[in-house]
Each structure stands twice: as structure tokens, then as C-alpha cells.
Amino acid sequence: MSTSDVTKGGIRGERPGREAEVGRGLRPGRRGRRGRRGEELMVPQAEFTSYYGRPVITPPSWQARDIAGYFFLGGLAGAGSVLAAGSHLTGRRTAARALKISSTVAIAGSAAALVHDLGRPERFANMLRVFKPTSPMSMGSWLLAAYGPAAGAAAVLDVTGLLPRAGRTATIAAALLGPAVAAYTAVLAADTAVPAWHEGYRELPFVFTGSAAVAAAGMALMTAPPEENAPARRAALLGAAVETAAVRAMERRVGVVAETYRHGRAGRLMRAARVLTALGALGAALPARCSRPAAAVSGAALLAASACTRFGVFHAGVASAEDPKYTVLPQRERLERRQAEQAGKSGETERAERAEQP
Known part of the structure; x- marks a missing residue:
């Protein structure tokens, strides 16, 4: 119990060694909010928390089979149209026809998954009432509306042999729209508040594009004869390299949020994707050149790898939204970086002012 008292002459009866020390026990180099340069905080930095431990943001309520399937099938369709156009223009008719058909089926499945998630088909039609270039959802809806008929016409005219010039035009149109169809879903996901997607906005389009190339190459290896699969084998190697490099760069840059890509269901899927991508790319580079069964096995591995990547990204996003630390800590890190930059300036x-003084 303290026996000190405040009098006109000062404090009487105080115990020695009880004076408050500013910033004692804290990390050096911290500045007070209003203090002069070099002063230290009197209280430690508060830890993050949330109301009853609930998520800071609302986790996605989407079904994995709908949205992750929408991501995967859209990528397969878009990249497949690019490979189909290349095969068509270089005289690889069997590969071109198989890729045109697979792209049509894939984009139909992607649209069906999207409509199923929306609940009612008219909701997709309602999204076409507005053309807003700054909205990934609006632009994605228009992309699907333009790409789907082009891919379907290319496949139908190739199979029937009717209107070869129109079929060539549709093939080229689908190939021009294909890269945007394969990548825009990454922009759509990164435009949300989900930390694992939003924090990876720089690399996620490259992850999706590389994964789409891997899927299209796998489809071509499964359906085309070995003498026509040279472009598919090169696409498999390029897509695998782009996807692997982009995932690693994203995990290094996003900081603590990278944990969601390494643990839990998402971590298992991303590890499976890496293994399957490596096996598929190795098979595409070596035995797929001369063996139809080997090409089919490599193609199946590449398709499975692409699907694992899309589902892994989806589940990482859900996990990051459910844990409040993945929302709070990146915000705090950005604030500290801005404060450090301001302090440096x-x-x-x-x-500079001291140097100018005489």
C-alpha cells in the first residue's frame, strides 16, 4: 500500500525506484504518436482480436464444385481455344477438332456452374444489362456471352464441315477471347475482400493463366495423336513453369496469408498440384512424343493438376476469410510500412534542411 502524499512542497513519503520509465521493456526505435523523434511508446502494441472470435469479413458461401469448377472449366476452355487455333492454322486437324469440342463443352459447363451458383438463370442475363469496364463481374459476363457462341460455332462448323471460312473466323475469334476468359476469373477473385485472393492480386492472374495452359495441354495430349501433340507438349512445359513460378512468388510476397496455401485442405491440394504438374510435364517432355498411352497418362495428370490448383486457391480463400488474423495482420503490416516510409521521408x-543551413 502506498504511503506517499502530494503537498505544496511536492510529493512526501514516496518510495524510491517507483518512478515510471517511458517505454521500458518495449522494442527500441519506436516513436510515440505525438512524441518527438526518438521517444518510445509507453504501452505495447495491441493484439488483434474480433467480436467473440468471429471472422472480420463474411466468408464466401459459394460451393466449391460451382465456383472452383467455374474457374477450372473456364480456364480449360479459353486456353484450349488458343491451342485449337494454332493446331488449325498448322494443319493439325485432329488436335484442332478435339480442342474445339472440349472448349465448347468446358465453357458450357463453366456457365452452368455459374448459373447454378447464382440460383436462377435470369440473374446471368441481368448482368448483361450493364457494361461497366471497371467491374470484373460485368466484363466477365460479357466475355462469356461473346466467347461461348464463337467457341460453339467453331466446333460445330468443324465437325459438320459447313462454311469453312466462317469456321475459320469463329476459331480465330475464340482464340482472341480465350486468354481473357482464362485469366479474368483471377481478377474477379482478387477484386473481393477475401485475403488469400486480394493479397495475391499481382500473381493470381499468372497462376490462373499457367494453370489454364496446363489443362488445355493435358486435354490435347489425351485426345490428339502423338504426331500432332508437339504444340501441346510445349504448352505444358510453358504453363507448368509459369504456374509454379507465380505460386512461389505469390507465397513469398503475401506474407502471413501464404499459410492458407500451405496448410489444411488448400495445402494438400496445392501440393498435389505441384506433384501432378511435375509428373505431367516430365511425361509430356519425354515419352509422350512417341507413345499414345504415355501421352494420355501425362495429359490426365496435367488436367488433374490444374483442377487441384483451382480448388486449392478456392479453399485457401475460404480459410483466410474464416480466420480474423489474415484480415487484420496484412492491414497492420501495410500501415507500418506507410509509417516507416513517412518517417524516412x-x-x-x-x-536536407540542416544541410542548407549556414
């Missing part, structure tokens, strides 16, 4: 200004 203030220090440079002070040094």
Missing part, C-alpha cells in the same frame, strides 16, 4: 527532409 521526414528524416530526409530534416537532413
Whole structure:
């Protein structure tokens, strides 16, 4: 119990060694909010928390089979149209026809998954009432509306042999729209508040594009004869390299949020994707050149790898939204970086002012 008392002459009866020390026990180099340069905080930095431990943001309520399937099938369709156009223009008729058909089926499945998630088909039609270039959802809806008929016409005219010039035009149109169809879902996901998607906005389009190329190459290896699969084998190697490099770059840059891509269901799927991609790319580079069964096995591995990547990204997003730390900590890190940058600029200004003084 303290026996000190405040009098006109000061404090009487105080116990020695009880004076408050500013910033004692805290990390050096911290600045007070209003203090002069070099002062330290009197209280430690507060830890993050949330109301009753509930998520800070609302986790996605989408079904994995709908949205992750929508991601995967859209990528397969878009990249497949690019490979189909290349095969068509270089005289690889069997490969071109198989890829045109697979792209048509894939985009139909992708649209069906999207409509199923929306609940009612008219909701997709309602999205076409507005053309907004700054909205990934609006632009994605228009992309699907333009790409689907082009891919379907290319497949139907190739199978029937009717209107070869119109079929060639439809093939080229689908190939021009294909890369956007394969990549726009990454922009759509990164435009949300889900930390694992939003924080990876720089690399996620490359992840999706590489994964789409892997899927289209796998489909071509499964359906085309070995003498026509040279472009597919090159696409498999390129797509695998792009996807692997983009995933690693994203995990390094996003900081603590990268944990969601390494643990739990998402971690298992991403590891399976890496193994299957490596096996499929190795098979595409070696035995698929001369063996139809080997090409089919490699193609199946590449398709499975692409699907694992899309489902892994989806589940990482759900996990990051359910844990409040993946929402709070990145915000705090950005705030600390901005404060450090401002402090550095203030220090440079002070040094410049002192240097100008006589």
C-alpha cells in the first residue's frame, strides 16, 4: 500500500525506484504518436482480436464444385481455344477438332456452374444489362456471352464441315477471347475482400493463366495423336513453369496469408498440384512424343493438376476469410510500412534542411 502524499512542497513519503520509465521493456526505435523523434511508446502494441472470435469479413458461401469448377472449366476452355487455333492454322486437324469440342463443352459447363451458383438463370442475363469496364463481374459476363457462341460455332462448323471460312473466323475469334476468359476469373477473385485472393492480386492472374495452359495441354495430349501433340507438349512445359513460378512468388510476397496455401485442405491440394504438374510435364517432355498411352497418362495428370490448383486457391480463400488474423495482420503490416516510409521521408527532409543551413 502506498504511503506517499502530494503537498505544496511536492510529493512526501514516496518510495524510491517507483518512478515510471517511458517505454521500458518495449522494442527500441519506436516513436510515440505525438512524441518527438526518438521517444518510445509507453504501452505495447495491441493484439488483434474480433467480436467473440468471429471472422472480420463474411466468408464466401459459394460451393466449391460451382465456383472452383467455374474457374477450372473456364480456364480449360479459353486456353484450349488458343491451342485449337494454332493446331488449325498448322494443319493439325485432329488436335484442332478435339480442342474445339472440349472448349465448347468446358465453357458450357463453366456457365452452368455459374448459373447454378447464382440460383436462377435470369440473374446471368441481368448482368448483361450493364457494361461497366471497371467491374470484373460485368466484363466477365460479357466475355462469356461473346466467347461461348464463337467457341460453339467453331466446333460445330468443324465437325459438320459447313462454311469453312466462317469456321475459320469463329476459331480465330475464340482464340482472341480465350486468354481473357482464362485469366479474368483471377481478377474477379482478387477484386473481393477475401485475403488469400486480394493479397495475391499481382500473381493470381499468372497462376490462373499457367494453370489454364496446363489443362488445355493435358486435354490435347489425351485426345490428339502423338504426331500432332508437339504444340501441346510445349504448352505444358510453358504453363507448368509459369504456374509454379507465380505460386512461389505469390507465397513469398503475401506474407502471413501464404499459410492458407500451405496448410489444411488448400495445402494438400496445392501440393498435389505441384506433384501432378511435375509428373505431367516430365511425361509430356519425354515419352509422350512417341507413345499414345504415355501421352494420355501425362495429359490426365496435367488436367488433374490444374483442377487441384483451382480448388486449392478456392479453399485457401475460404480459410483466410474464416480466420480474423489474415484480415487484420496484412492491414497492420501495410500501415507500418506507410509509417516507416513517412518517417524516412521526414528524416530526409530534416537532413536536407540542416544541410542548407549556414
